[in-house]
Amino acid sequence: MKKEICKISVSSNWLGDEYIFYEDHTIKRVYDNHSLNSNKTEWLEPHQISKQNMDKLIKACPEECKEEIMHILDYP
Incomplete structure (x- = not known):
């Protein structure tokens, strides 16, 4: 089983992401x-x-x- 590091949500509205x-x-x-059409994987x-989503992920990432x-x- 894969060991999880973390989950990061980048939802900007009521749709999950x-x-x-x-x-x-x-x-x-x-x-x-x-x-x-929810919970697509x-x-x-x-x-x-995308660079935009990477920025959001890093901003929302737990320290x-x-x-x-x-x-x-491979984020700068």
Whole structure:
């Protein structure tokens, strides 16, 4: 089983958008397209995450995980 580092929510409205980071550097995104199409899941590589979303993720990241998440995302 994958060991989770942290979950980071970047929801900007009532639709969910959460990223889950794992120790093996995999990233799972759980999000809602709309109220009738919720909890969609996708596995992402860091290069698939927009710069804007990376900024949001780092801003919302718990301080104790920030360095590791920045490393996984190859964030400047």
